[in-house]
Amino acid sequence: MELFQYPYMQRALIAALVIGLAAPALGIYLVQRRLALVGDGIGHVALTGVGAGLLFNRSPVLVAVVAATLGAVAIELVRARGRTSGDLALALLFYGGIAGGVMLVGLSDATSANLNAYLFGSLTTIFPRDLATIAILGVVIGVVMLGLRPALFAICHDEEYARVSGLPVRTLNLLLAVATAVTVTIAMQAVGVLLISALMVVPVAAAQQVTRGFRSTMTAAMALGLFAAGAGVWVAATANTAPGASVVLLAIASFLVVALGAAGWRLLRRRAAPAAVPAPEPHEVVLR
């Protein structure tokens, strides 16, 4: 534990905890919309921003926020159109993003270590100023996602109904897109572009193995995200492993534990009460 006496380790831990809370709070809406991997795609686009920042000597994170926001809004516009070609448009955006990033980083003076830091995260090189950005943006994301939960739940659950309810659906969709971009960019420093979606999606996937409602899923996912982030940084510090990968592997491990535990619990309950065979439901339609 003495490693945590060092300020850089304390910063790494705080940043990881903030992201561990914020990423699932946003990710649950993406999962609900069946857009679980969109964070991954926006991460790819953010990489182009990192490359441009390195090339033009601007703050890579700041340029990445701009690039990711543009990418997220573009994806939202394609999604809202609801055309089948949206799939291909997304693919172009994703691969264009990562190829652009790799090329721009290559053109700049940056070393491959710089690129690796953004691809796989670099928790231990977070400066105090970075930490302030991560903390402020992470808290804002968390508060907005929790505070607007009824409305965001409504648009992700049944968008047409939300429109007939008179909700500002387009504004809320854009808000969600921008929040995704911001979360991706702050999480990029912790777990890297390639592992971002894991923090947004895996805690939600684990939580919904045992929860019954949306609110309980959100609470449990944030708790799991917090646990994975804290434990991951601790494992990384004691076993000298890559922090980003440790956090993600712990999140996946908690998913497996919860999923197996839930399956075992159901099996035990069925064994305990074998007589209750549910009556078959009546047919709802007749096919001819």
Place this chain on the structure above:
Amino acid sequence: MSAPVITVTHGAVGYDGRPVLRDVSLTVATGEVVAVLGANGSGKSTLIRAVLGLVPLAAGSVTLFDTPQRRFRQWHRIGYVPQRLGAGSGVPATVREVVASGRLARRGVLRPPGRADRAAVDAALRAVGLADRAGDPVATLSGGQQQRTLIARALAGEPELLVLDEPTAGVDATSQEAFAGALHDFVAGGGTVLLVAHELGPLRPLISRAVVVHQGGICHDGPVPEPAGHHAEPDHDHVHPHGPDEPAGLWSN
């Protein structure tokens, strides 16, 4: 005659240039229960989607509560019941959570739910007979119970007008009865109803007027038409594979 709640004047709708509705005019007055009938693909669902602004009009106009639909903002006066729950969401949600989103139209996006919201959700759950399932995930309910959840969601907003898209399609008998009871109470309280249906079943005594859509136009506006031939048999299954190209004559008068 009481004030019109819905007025459609010479409405036309097309998808990708293919006309689905042409020159449709319809008025629904306060307190009426209007059923839109027609075969699959006749354009009856499109008609109510156009009324709600979910599909754009190619021509004509829609007025809701004396306001042109484009400028209509009092959406809390309308409760919409879609045909079924969207593609199904990836995250579990309880019946109560789904019903509670019916309060958003009244409450707005920023205000957190209060006591009145909770009371309205409770009342809506009781009205459709799902109070005991409030904490269960929607995905574990039967199709009919899910449909009742959607009706409760619309009722929770305490609307003046209910718009329902095939509320009884593929719904078990218990749910149809529960639904008819909820609708009866709503109408008794002064509510107006516009519903699309393929068959009326237990709703039939509630309907005050029927509008029959055929091949994109309205071919009947008046009393509920009597089922004819084998359609009139009590155990007849209304399963119609035909689409918009069926031969004229079935509904024509």
